[in-house]
């Protein structure tokens with residue numbers, strides 16, 4: 001069975017999806033809509049056989065569209081998800097799930113009311129072999145119980161929009177989700193501080209945040225939007241790093257280097273768990289792996305590796321960090 005895809009939003013990231021899905025067995029590009037019509041026109045020109053819809057209703061009414069890819073700013077997600085579910089469409093929804101916990105919860109509840117439809121939130125790092133191997137190292141007890149995590153992510157400025165409600169925390173939700181996933185405990189409080197480095201921006205472009213967990217574990221993150229020069233290595237990509245200290249060892253991950261290294265205190269072993277660099281057979285990027293997982297969830301009912309409730313948690317933490325950042329004095333925001 002093929003999955004006919006409708007794209008809602010035809011901006012920067014939607015075009016990556018179109019490129020990936022165009023090469024993916026089982027996926028067919030059907031329609032695209034964007035409130036900036038010219039973007040839909042350009043996408044249809046570049047990605048055959050996409051056809052332009054002038055309204056969302058027209059796209060959703062097309063019975064050849066089995067699933068939609070929502071790649072619009074988070075502020076629009078709830079309304080678009082509710083419309084797509086009502087029209088009986090499966091959904092690949094870009095992260096963050098929403099710009100507020102209220103909208104994220106509404107989306108999770110709406111998805112739960114439609115168990116026959118797939119809702120996958122695009123936390124693409126969950127499909128990145130480096131993070132999957134980090135999780136495997138923790139599951140196999142190489143680092144013991146994680147007690148401290150530190151993540152850093154530098155994202156190219158041109159890929160981001162200073163108008164997003166969550167600001168640079170829109171980008172940080174990747175690391176927030178990964179640290180919640182790896183630490184596996186309940187976050188209870190969040191604090192954040194920021195600084196404006198780029199004089200052209202009216203928002204904090206470098207932010208540090210801390211997440212306190214119920215069992216006393218601590219996570220911290222640094223997220224920054226950076227104007228990389230063309231000559232900078234991998235200037236078009238984020239530079240994500242992660243460090244975990246556990247009761248039995250440490251783990252560090254750097255997506256620009258050999259991705260995952262584990263140092264186990266007890267055995268004295270220092271190793272790279274696996275074949276991270278060898279890829280996915282035919283599927284090499286985390287976006288391809290994610291989109292392939294989405295197609296298989298729709299066609300074969302394969303379980304999702306990130307559930308809506310987890311994406312909601314990431315929004316909750318990011319939003320609390322934003323609240324703390326608004327005061328910019330490191331105020332601790334309690335999560336109830």
Ligand SMILES: NC(=O)c1ccc[n+]([C@@H]2O[C@H](COP(=O)([O-])OP(=O)(O)OC[C@H]3O[C@@H](n4cnc5c(N)ncnc54)[C@H](O)[C@@H]3O)[C@@H](O)[C@H]2O)c1
Nearest residue numbers: 009010011012013014034035036071072073074076094095
């Ligand atoms: N998973 C990732 O690694 C990753 C990477 C980049 C962006 N993103 C996410 O993807 C989303 C889009 O980011 P982007 O960089 O493509 O932004 P963008 O500004 O380049 O594109 C967004 C597009 O959505 C359109 N749009 C806005 N509201 C709409 C609506 N109601 N209906 C139809 N179209 C609408 C805009 O006109 C624009 O063309 C964001 O949520 C962002 O966080 C995820």
